[in-house]
Amino acid sequence: MSKLECRGIGKKYGKKEALQQIDLTIESGKIYGLIGRNGAGKTTLLSIMAAQNPASQGMVMLDGENIWENQKALGNICFSREISPASGKNGIGSLRIKEYLKAAAIYLPKWDAQMAGHLIEMFALNPKQRMSKISKGMLSMVTIIVAMASKAEYTFLDEPVTGLDAVMRERFYQILLDEYADTGRTFVISTHIIEEAANIFEEVILLKKGCFFIKENTQHLMERALHISGRTEQVGEAVEGLVVCQEEIMGRSKGVTVLLEEGQTVKTGFEVTVQPVSLQNLFVALCGKED
Amino acid sequence: MGAIRYFARKAEEVVGLLFAISLACGLFFTLFGALEMRNNTIEYYIRTSFWYSIMMGAVMIFAMHLGNEQLNIPLSLSLGSRRKEVFWGIQNMNLLVILQVTIFLIIIQIVFPFLTQEIPFSINGLLLFGFLFLAGMGQICSAVSIRFGGKGNILFIAIIVVVVVNFVLGILQGVSVEENVFGFGVKVIWDARGLNFLMIAGSVLLYALSMWIFWKVLKRYEVRN
Structure with a gap:
């Protein structure tokens, strides 16, 4: 069975320790919930697990191979980051939705264009709209589309339901469960809406002040x-x-x-x-x- | 290979944009330009657009690195690209833009020989190294901006001003203007051949230095929301 391992991950921003000595194993074929208070280090951990940001210490291994600058490993990982509405007129906010998805199609090797198109229709998004002009909920929809259509074996979503109304959140959970049932992909989802998502998480990972606190089967x-x-x-x-x-x-x-x-x-x-x-x-x- | 494809596409966009702006500027100055040149409107339009292509080429080759820093680098890394791939994608982008602009300028001079009366054909080679110099400067500024954030952007703007002033002064050192006409009907003569080697070597060295600085910064780049 494939697994993603964090070995002694630490991250410092100046003098501040965002993560300390995280040892964690993500087994394939499960949906994990990553929970923790604001500033607990959830996004930092996910970005290190996807090799988007370097760790100050430790390493992340996929099936025994270090993922840092490793094309083969990175092809199996997708971290669909939360897009901030403040991402700026010159940053990602300057792109139209279709331009952002086109870039995703170039970079993500298993990109499913048909699925992306289907989700755009389902979420009733206008692909010509600029990212800086759409609501927080719509930005969340775009990150969900990227995560789902990436078809990456290990897919991480950072606050995917932020700004989504109750109907859309239910729709997202259904899409996630359908995809999981069809493909057995591994999802790690960070969220603050814990109660709603509790039934979906097979395992819960709890971070507390940058330290790994609990990783356990949700039911247990x-x-x-x-x-x-x-x-x-x-x-x-x-x-x-x-x-x-x-x-x-x-x-x-x-x-x-x-x-x-x-x-x-x-x-x-x-x-x-x-x-x-x-x-x-x-x-x-x-x-x-x-x- | 994603980053190579992505940045190649960006290079096409930059080249397309710079020629569109040059043609639009050419049209504007032809319509509202010097009255004495109106007797040969098409030739005036081509001359003007040609000059703008050189200027816009210089500006865009430098400024496209601002777009890389603000959009293309974070986007590429957040979509799973390796840093090494992004680095080579950007070098490829530089090369594609520089070569395409230079080749276009050469072709346009061959098609319209009257342009070589304004700027000697032999200068194209030096122009290529001038563009390389500007790409290197852009790359250094982008690295500074990534490393120092907001303060870096101020430095970026300051360097733009210094580079533009020096670029113009440098050109003026090497050329003499035969016709004393203010505008785009001037005849430029490159009469400082001694500067050629210095310019080529300086550009290559600066570009190599910029690659080294840029890689140092990119290697530890942090993607943020």
Whole structure:
């Protein structure tokens, strides 16, 4: 099975460490969700994994080969970057949609022009419009078209649903799942709309302050995460010895979010309410205290 | 090979644009130009457009690197191109534009021999190295702009001014104008043959230096949104 490996990736911008010692393996044929707070290093990690930007330390390997300046490896990777509306009149914003897609067709070796055309129609985009003149949602559509039509084995999308309305977001998830079912391509998707995408991610990668925090099967992670609430002393005893991610105290009541380790359970015999935790709430519990 | 194809296409766009502008400028100055030249309108139009082709060639060969820095380099890298490929794509673009403009100027002088009365045919070779010099300067400015960001752009503009002034002064060192007419009816004589070797060697060396500087910067280029 093909795999993409990050070995000891670190990235510094001046004195600021954006990424520290990331060791991560992306196995082929899965959809990964990359989550983390703003500035956690998601885009930086994706751009290094696609060899768009150099790492300050470490390397990225595809099937044992370093991907840096490696044409064969890069032909199997596509990182469709988020296009900022502020990309400028002289930058990518100066291009018409069709010009941008034409450039993508030149560079991406497995480009599927038919699929690109079909998606343009589906999203009702006008290919003659300039990128600087279209909405944030439309820019997201363009990045989705590039990612999907690239047919790259490893495809990374950075905030693909930013600016999309609920209908379009559903449409994107459907396109993604159809493509995944047809081709078994590997997708790594960074997003802040965690709850919606939780069902799509087979695995979740959580970055916290530039460090690799969790990489785990989504279902397994959700099974490990529990919210326990009740009287403060009862909750305290029920969760004794467990990893508490977050606590909230309301008068005499208390609620805690715990992440069970292998073989652990919540102690029984206490008057507490045990509930499953959504991925978004778990994310807040794990990362909310960063400030 | 994506970058080679992409930058070759960009070279065609630059050449197309520079000749379109030259023809448009030629038309403008023919319609609103010196009254005394009106008796041979077509010849005046060709002469004017020819001069503009040289000037626009010089400007575009230098300025196209601004487009590379702002659009073509980040676009190419974000679509998965290797840095080495982008580097050679840009060298290929320089070569294509310089050769096409020079060859076009030679062909146009062969088709319309009266143009060689204005600028001696032998100068075409020097013109080629002049263009190479400007491409090298453009490449250095682009590298400076990538490396130093906003401050680099100020430097870019400052260098444009210095280069244009020096280019004009350099030409004036080597030529004498026979007819004292302000405008595009002048007869240019290249009478500084001693400068030829210096100009050729300087251009080649500067271009080689620009390649080295540009690669140093491109190697560590960071793609941003």
